[in-house]
Amino acid sequence: MSEKKSFYHALFALVLPITIQNLMTSAVNFADVFMLGFVGQDALSAVSLANQYQFILQGIFFGISSGITMLCSQYWGKKEMHAIQAVMGIALKIVLSVTAVIAVLTLLIPRQLMMIYTSDPTLVEIGVTYLRIIGISYFIMSFSIVYESTLRSVERAKTSTILSGTALFLNLFLNAVFIFGLFGAPKLGVLGVAIATLIARSVEFVLCMTDLLSGKLFQPKLKILLGRNALLFRDFIRYSLPALANDILWTLAFSSYSVILGHLNSDVVAANAITTNVRDLCTILCFGMAGGGSVLLGKTIGEKRMQDAGIMAGRLCKITFLISVLTAGVVLVLNPLIPYLFELTDQATRYMRIMLLISSYYVIGQAMNTLLIAGIFRAGGNSRFGMICDTITMWAVSVPLGFLSAFVFELPPMAVYFILCLDEFWKIPVVIRHYHSKKWLNDITRDLQTPCADDHP
Secondary structure: OOHHHHHHHHHHHHHHHHHHHHHHHHHHHHHHHHHHHHHOHHHHHHHHHHOHHHHHHHHHHHHHHHHHHHHHHHHHHOOOHHHHHHHHHHHHHHHHHHHHHHHHHHHHOHHHHHHOOOOOHHHHHHHHHHHHHHHHHHHHHHHHHHHHHHHHHOOOHHHHHHHHHHHHHHHHHHHHHHHHOHHHOOOOOHHHHHHHHHHHHHHHHHHHHHHHHOOOOOOOOHHHHOOOOHHHHHHHHHHHHHHHHHHHHHHHHHHHHHHHHHOOOHHHHHHHHHHHHHHHHHOHHHHHHHHHHHHHHHHHHHOOOHHHHHHHHHHHHHHHHHHHHHHHHHHHHHOOOHHHHOOOOHHHHHHHHHHHHHHHHHHHHHHHHHHHHHHHHHHOOOOHHHHHHHHHHHHHHHHHHHHHHHHHOOOOHHHHHHHHOOHHHHOHHHHHHHHHHOOOOOOOOOOOOOOOOOOOO
16 A cells, blocks of 8 residues: 555544544534424524533533543654553543533523523523533533543544544434434423433443543553642643633634624524524534544654654645635525525524525634644644634634624624624634644654653752
């Protein structure tokens, strides 16, 4: 097998399971939106706003997962399993602490949390009911996120997909049971969606713990998982903190878009909820390329094959651009068909058609920036550039322009949406320039003899 064919074989061995996992996640989210449409447009809008807190958490998870991938994939290239176990333990302690705080807030002050996103009393009341249950699942799913990220980092993406996929399909099944009252169950509507998610996340936790204790990844040792490792902790903070800050700031900025749209009218909220799910469903392969490419590049860099890593990055860019253009075409084809799946007001349907049209160009910029910033750059430990780039483009440009266009200049809702969707294109020239500089190509591993000990300088 030629070197090029070997690369594509290894790439798609990683990308395919990750893409399937993303597909299942997006499909379940889309199915949730579809089923909630039968409950009512208010239920659909309220849950989409309440889920902004899970969206923020996912940004945190993605940042932590990036730290795991950056370090573990390179240590996987060196076959340093003790270091990988120690990194997983560090990530667990951080993410459990964060999710505990957010879970407590959703239980104690759900009304205040909902009022950040909408002033509509109906949406607030529905969202409060949902948040009080769904908040419990945040803490439970944090372990699963870290464990599955570690699995992907050592090329066990197939196992990760099976674990999360089982939980996702269970979630989908239980959603249908509790929303429509199947098999004699009561019709619980929004409350049923929250209960279904909590049950599914609990099952996923049990499955992950079972796989961990089986020793297939490594023989778990509490001294390593729960112990202190000053050297690896400093490395994790050094490389993951910019990625975490980047993803949190990006997520909060994107969530601010929902604040802006949520204070326009409920038709905009409903249309945006459906558009976002359609876009997520269509871009799964692009995000799979970023995830799989990052692991493969990290492993190659850990093996100190720098020239090969540079060639691989170029191939990733070409294939991702092609996929993103095809994705844009899929969104355009789906545009006239999606409205028939939902019972929306005429105004919400018109908004959704325009949003889908705008999304057809947005996905190209989103795919390329995700690959470069969250995939290629982070594979070489270069997470600081993405943090600076996203902070400037989103918080100094996109968010202020969004608030000004909506509440000062009072532009039409679709003009506001168009301005918000320019965020991916402000940064493309700078991102491409940084890629060509090769400053992202770094080996960030250490020669560790006893990574589980706490006696490092």
